[in-house]
Amino acid sequence: MNKFLFVTLCLVSFTKINAQSYGTETEAGFYLVTSNDDGDLYYVKTEKASRSPLLNDKIYSAEYWVKIVKASKKIKGKNGKLRTVAGNTELQYFKCSCLDKTYSLEESHEYNSKGKLVKSLIPPISSSAKAIPGSLGEVLLNGVCGIIK
DSSP: OHHHHHHHHHHHHHOOBOSOOOOEEOGGGOEEEEEBTTOOEEEEEEEEEEEEGGGTTEEEEEEEEEEEEOOOEEEEOTTSOEEEEOOOEEEEEEEEETTTTEEEEEEEEEEOTTSOEEEEEOOSSOOOEEOOTTSHHHHHHHHHHTOOO
């Protein structure tokens, strides 16, 4: 379980992303934020945002869902022929500090292409990580916190 948490945090921190951000609203209030070179799509839905009048009403902390829609991939089967494998969908719940640019994974759920739950993780201890500049984690945090660069 700790290995799954570590891998998930690494993916959010190190995934190479495209420079363009979209901000298009989809079903259930999710906004398309970005995609990566593999064709995976990253959506965000803010659940809770705390603002401060002392900070010109800017968001200083937030809780949000990240929805990752994995692209279909072609793989070579045992018989040597290529076949298409449908991508899974992941839902991850984060808490972040916009001031410190840190975030923590609170829970993660993975569904197969038919919508069936494949695995679920709720870490026993939540630890925060600093958003690495230029990473997917920073792009998502900036989108939630309303930081435009």
